[in-house]
Amino acid sequence: MSAPKLNVADVAGLARLSLTPDETTKFTAQLSQILSHMETLGQIPTGDVPEVVPPAQPVLRKDIPTPSLSVEAALANAPAQNNDLILVPKIVE
Amino acid sequence: MSLAHETLASLRRRLSSKEIHSRDIVKDLLTEIGAREKTVHAFTHIDEKAALAAAEKADSSLPLGGIPIALKDNLNVLGDPCTCSSKILEGYRAPYDATAVARLRHAGAIFLGRTNMDEFAMGSSTENSALGVTRNPWDPTRIPGGSSGGSAAAVAGRLAIAALGSDTGGSIRQPAALCGCVGLKPTYGRISRYGLVAFASSLDQIGPLTRTVEDSAILLSALSGHDPRDNTTELRKPETFLSKPEGSVKGLRVGLPKEYFLPGMNAETEAAIRSASQWFEKNGATLVEVSLPHTPAAIAVYYILATAEASANLARFDGVRYGRRAVDPKDLLDLYQRTRSEGFGPEVKRRIILGTFVLSQGYTDAYYRKAQKVRGLLRQDFESAFTKCDLLLTPTSPEPAFPLGERTQDPLKMYLADVFTISTNLAGNGAISLPCSFTKSNLPIGLQLIGPRFGEEKILQAAHAYEQAHDFWKRMPPV
Numbered sequence: 001m002s003a004p005k006l007n008v009a010d011v012a013g014l015a016r017l018s019l020t021p022d023e024t025t026k027f028t029a030q031l032s033q034i035l036s037h038m039e040t041l042g043q044i045p046t047g048d049v050p051e052v053v054p055p056a057q058p059v060l061r062k063d064i065p066t067p068s069l070s071v072e073a074a075l076a077n078a079p080a081q082n083n084d085l086i087l088v089p090k091i092v093e
Numbered sequence: 094m095s096l097a098h099e100t101l102a103s104l105r106r107r108l109s110s111k112e113i114h115s116r117d118i119v120k121d122l123l124t125e126i127g128a129r130e131k132t133v134h135a136f137t138h139i140d141e142k143a144a145l146a147a148a149e150k151a152d153s154s155l156p157l158g159g160i161p162i163a164l165k166d167n168l169n170v171l172g173d174p175c176t177c178s179s180k181i182l183e184g185y186r187a188p189y190d191a192t193a194v195a196r197l198r199h200a201g202a203i204f205l206g207r208t209n210m211d212e213f214a215m216g217s218s219t220e221n222s223a224l225g226v227t228r229n230p231w232d233p234t235r236i237p238g239g240s241s242g243g244s245a246a247a248v249a250g251r252l253a254i255a256a257l258g259s260d261t262g263g264s265i266r267q268p269a270a271l272c273g274c275v276g277l278k279p280t281y282g283r284i285s286r287y288g289l290v291a292f293a294s295s296l297d298q299i300g301p302l303t304r305t306v307e308d309s310a311i312l313l314s315a316l317s318g319h320d321p322r323d324n325t326t327e328l329r330k331p332e333t334f335l336s337k338p339e340g341s342v343k344g345l346r347v348g349l350p351k352e353y354f355l356p357g358m359n360a361e362t363e364a365a366i367r368s369a370s371q372w373f374e375k376n377g378a379t380l381v382e383v384s385l386p387h388t389p390a391a392i393a394v395y396y397i398l399a400t401a402e403a404s405a406n407l408a409r410f411d412g413v414r415y416g417r418r419a420v421d422p423k424d425l426l427d428l429y430q431r432t433r434s435e436g437f438g439p440e441v442k443r444r445i446i447l448g449t450f451v452l453s454q455g456y457t458d459a460y461y462r463k464a465q466k467v468r469g470l471l472r473q474d475f476e477s478a479f480t481k482c483d484l485l486l487t488p489t490s491p492e493p494a495f496p497l498g499e500r501t502q503d504p505l506k507m508y509l510a511d512v513f514t515i516s517t518n519l520a521g522n523g524a525i526s527l528p529c530s531f532t533k534s535n536l537p538i539g540l541q542l543i544g545p546r547f548g549e550e551k552i553l554q555a556a557h558a559y560e561q562a563h564d565f566w567k568r569m570p571p572v
Contacts, residue, residue: 006450008446011446011449011450011453012442012446012449014449014453015404015408015433015445015446015449016408016411016426016429016430016433017430017433017434017437017442017445017446018430018431018434019434019442023439023442026439027442027443027446030443030504030505031443031446031447031450033505034396034447034504034505034508035447037392037393037505038393038396038397038460040389040390040393041390041393041394041397041460041463041464041467042459042463044387044390044467044470046463046466046467046470049466049467049469049470050466050469051462051465051466051469057327058324058325059319059324059325059326059327059328060324061321061324069188069189073188073189074188076186076188077184077185077186077188077414077415077416078413078414078415079184079412079413079415079416079417079418080418086413086414088413088425088428089422089423089424089425089427089428090424091424091425
């Protein structure tokens with residue numbers, strides 16, 4: 001495992017977070033300490049170990065429609081709405 | 094004596110014989126809350142009127158008829174706020190019941206109080222709450238543990254008869270240990286998480302925090318079972334746990350994992366756990382030394398996988414469909430960024446960034462995929478240990494409750510508080526924490542018993558036998 005290069009501001013942008021300069025400085029120091037701790041994993045041999053370990057086998061239900069939330073209930077929490085639609089800022093000019 | 098001091102099992106008997114009424118319990122709890130909640134701050138929200146109204150209508154012929162239960166504030170209850178102790182869920186009201194909540198309701202329980210937590214269950218001290226810190230009833234200058242710190246403090250402080258919490262890396266067991274109550278993290282797949290706000294879906298599990306092991310068994314029996322709305326819940330016959338308490342540990346093979354007894358560990362904790370293991374031996378159990386060799390890697394594996402899953406799960410909080418929305422956004426990107434930056438606290442941001450990083454192009458192999466592989470090895474460690482023993486006995490927390498503020502600026506040190514609990518989440522096993530001693534300064538110490546997958550009956554039998562032979566559970570905190 002190579003030494004991690006974490007550009008906190010860039011990664012925050014990918015996660016749709018904008019950080020203050022103070023947060024960026026603080027998180028950079030804290031996360032680099034945490035990532036160094038994670039470097040220890042590199043020393044564990046994992047050659048032919050299977051990668052994903054699902055803790056349980058999924059139990060699927062039949063694909064049959066059943067009653068669900070009403071439109072009114074589903075929209076009750078929307079910060080802005082009109083005509084049974086959620087309003088957001090314009091995304092296409 | 095105030096009914097707030099009684100166990101769930103005792104109240105259940107008295108309710109069903111009509112010796113007492115649910116309203117009496119609610120009133121006694123409200124009196125205790127009135128006297129001590131100001132100091133403890135276990136709750137984010139209490140609806141006294143609704144609880145009293147529900148108590149009037151309670152049907153004491155049902156298994157939990159009229160029993161008030163406190164709920165961690167990340168469980169959806171129809172019509173109620175569900176804050177996750179975060180500003181981003183301001184104004185949100187749940188449009189449905191979580192399955193765990195619906196099951197308790199169906200069994201006749203009523204709900205009194207939503208308990209404080211680390212924001213989105215991310216933390217080990219309940220200090221990461223946007224709604225204020227919770228204090229440990231044994232010493233209000235110390236943390237109650239986390240993330241279900243409000244639930245643990247409420248139960249220990251006699252402000253709730255029992256509570257639900259959620260455990261992703263120790264969030265039920267560690268606060269139970271630090272507050273001196275019983276906390277059970279069931280096997281992954283035992284209880285539906287539908288309606289629990291997701292943190293890390295391959296690790297999250299709901300469970301009870303109670304005064305006694307019997308109370309824990311009663312709630313586990315009510316909560317367990319397959320739910321078509323959570324496809325990780327396994328199809329199993331319904332079980333009534335601890336229906337015939339054996340009261341004995343004779344013949345039990347108790348494994349002591351050597352990686353959980355480290356040089357330099359807290360001396361009082363080590364002495365307490367050694368003494369508990371000697372009790373098992375004196376009472377007919379066999380002690381076996383076992384090894385879980387990948388334990389030292391567990392923290393790194395956990396904080397890679399849990400943050401990766403959290404970064405995806407928390408993408409839904411974008412200000413569009415529910416909760417807080419930034420004022421006057423200039424475009425959609427600005428709406429997302431400002432809503433999330435204003436709404437999330439520092440620990441949640443840190444974990445989202447870390448999770449986004451370990452999943453980002455060029456780093457997934459070294460972090461996420463590597464961690465998944467080591468998780469497989471950790472799971473094999475447990476499987477191999479359980480060929481040599483029936484249960485594992487370990488400390489729950491490396492040390493008793495630490496002072497408020499001690500670790501808020503040092504996230505890595507905070508993460509290390511979970512060292513003895515996170516492996517069971519990674520492996521999917523069930524585990525319980527129960528009080529096994531007190532320090533010289535009167536802080537509780539927790540004993541952890543870990544079982545094989547779906548081995549809760551074994552865990553509860555052994556824990557009950559140990560508990561009933563001691564009186565730790567009867568002790569009252571000073572606050």
